[in-house]
Amino acid sequence: MSSHDAPEPFATLPVAPKPALRRFHQARWDEEIVFELSRPGRRGVGVPAPDAPLVELPEAVARRTPPALPELSQNQVVRHYLRLSQETLGADFNIDVGQGTCTMKYSPKVNDSFARDPRVAALHPLQPESTVQGVLEIYWRLEQILKEISGMARVSLQPGAGSAAIYANIAMIRAYHAARGEGHRRDQVITTMFSHPSNAACAKVAGYEVITLMPDADGNPDIEALRAAVGPRTAALLITNPEDTGIFNPRIREFVELVHAAGGLACYDQANANGILGITRARDAGFDLCHFNLHKTFSTPHACGGPAAGACGVSEALVPFLPGPVVDRVAGDRAGGSFTLTAPERSVGKIRPFLGVTPNVVRAYAWVMALGAEGLREVAETAVLNNNYLLARVARIPGASVPWAERRRVEQVRYSWQQLAEETGVHSEEIGIRAADFGVHYWTSHHPYVVPEPFTLEPTESYSREDLDEYAAILAHVADEARKDPEFVRGAPYRQTVHKTDPVTLDDPAQWSPSWRAYLRKHGAKRPG
């Protein structure tokens, strides 16, 4: 038989059609904690002994004992972390629309290459300014862009994001009133139930009494409650818009004006800015302060609670209080000017060490420059379109509902499985866990649950229509399973790395262990099963 006549090796094999949903199974490696892999003397790199004498460290900074780091070979380290990476449903791994309020957009990988570039990564924060002009210029340029986006007079990139940026805001508010001699009597901060809870928490940490407004019948914060709350003790309103429901408050200017009339400041938490970039501006609505989370809206990775970068913008009156240092452009030999670090006149100081989280600032700058002004607006419009497309899909799933349904949403929606839960006894957390068997996940809501049986989806601009269809199909499938076999859904997950974890170990200070040392102290040397 000539080779011409040979059958295709696999031509006769039946090809299974692709299932409607993925036959996903998460990896399960039973991987030890890195400290448990440690063996004395094991090393990744054999460093040769120096042939020149070492500079002696001052006695004060020399360690007396070596650090308690795990001792492993290089391939063990690579294998360990690759395995762990397979045991997550990370942002680059799934259709990551389920972390509503987190804006889990795709972060282009090319931006990582800029952040890893030795001209950024190898800098020391204490280098002389003249040797870091390029990075300072990036800080300055990003500030100019963020000023334009927010309408604010100046923006500091020094704080971290999220709670750190909110804390920077409240510190500025406190300093502002103190400078006017009103600090002692303005001891109340107003926020809303659907604003990010860090607003209430940071105000409390800063010593303020916190008054929270509940939503009204339309899902907006209750303006009548605001009228009842404002007064001579009001220091500020800390508010998100759109709130975590995805509803844009059309009376936001009235909110600001009511607070201003009482002598308070209005502070805009722009954690949910992804659907309004290039469309509305904080200063145009009258806000005195605002902050962006560069790790959300401006496409730098979330980093699992790691170093996020915040951007705090303020009106002219609050510029002297900004956290510093900030970067100023001054006349100099360098083309385009020289750049120098300055501390604002009455700065609240540093929120993070040094001048900020430089890798994230570089990524955000690269992202904005790649898009341009028109591109930023297109991001917002696409995020809104995606969200309302997904809303139309999810709202059709029997058992799912959309509180305040008649309102269109901006960039996210807090949905409810209340009908399904009443019908089947299966709760939102259980639906979410079963969804993980298909390779996606979702987050429910901050506590307390104002929307019963909540789940919060934010599709951003990064996902295609097919992605959103797949996500909605998974939810519809699991809802159907709950109706047909609620016990089966309650027993999920079945295709995950671990079954269920005990939430007590996350909630109980006596048990939670953010480090190995804390783990040994609280639980002893042996891990359970």
Place this chain on the structure above:
Amino acid sequence: MIVGLIVNPVAGLGGEVALKGSDGADVQARALALGAVPRARARAAAALRALRLRRPDAVVRTVAGPMGEDSALAAGVRHEVVHRPAGPATGAADTRAAVAALADVDLLLFAGGDGTARDVLDAGPRPPVLGVPAGVKVYSGCFAVSPAAAGAGAAAFDGRTAEAEVVDLDEEAHRAGGVGARLYGTVRVPAARARLSGRKTGSSAAPPGSAESIARAVVAAMRPGTAYALGPGATTLAVGRALGLELTPLGVDVVRDGAVLDRDVTEQRLLTLAMSQVTHGVLSVIGGQGFVVGRGNQQFSPRVLDALAGIVVLATQQKLAALGGRPLLVDTGDPLADAALAGHVRVVTGHRESVLYRIQSASEELP
């Protein structure tokens, strides 16, 4: 439309006089001796007036005398008396017999509290029911939020029903110093969630320490020489613990300068105190229902509320969130007193934390 009506004429007697309930002939006699005024008949009449307004054609089928007929006459509704109690006593057996006699109505209204609801439950086969809140404790989910809401709910009844729980004070928990409720069974009620008060829920959904944080806030705000009348509830009990005092679980205790001034006071005694010195009321929210005044704390009558220097309302954020946007409710029985409390109230949710929350009369039409 044929609506049945059963009134437990002694329901609610024990509230103002601090007896925590009205079950048993001896408790009722003591309540009357202490000056309690029967109010179940008037509240049943208010429900019938709301019914008549919306459904003038409705016929009320009821029990002779104080168990229904008096209320029907007061409300001016068309009615038929189909059952007469064996004697003047109006106990649990009378309620059960009346339910049997009214088994074929479209909807059975009953005016009472949780004890009456249990009697209705125990009566066996029964039509759909709807409670007119008239008892001291109204923890069950089968009650409308107010008499007017019961009448409106009956008028709007289209045959669709839902299950509602009958609960009553958990006596074991009560003896142990708690204020929990025990489930006794379920009845079918009109499927109109907005008008139902919802079953009382406990405070356990809140994170540990929430009640203690609220208690710290209350104690920190207490002024020397000022008296504080602490209403019933797990949250106010925590205020007592923060002061190092053991309070009456279901009663109203008055404290001043860190000591109990008077324990388990009646409405009359509370009025005397409030008239004679600066007194603030400290009230907790009934979980699941949102009642602040008029359920289990009838000592805070309209005249007492008028005499108080102010009231402080306490609830965890979880409790407020679980109301699903429904307002906090007051049901003093006096529209003017209810209106005086309506608006937005600062609910203390923790140490230096509060929520501005809408509060309104339970008789107001809910959305």
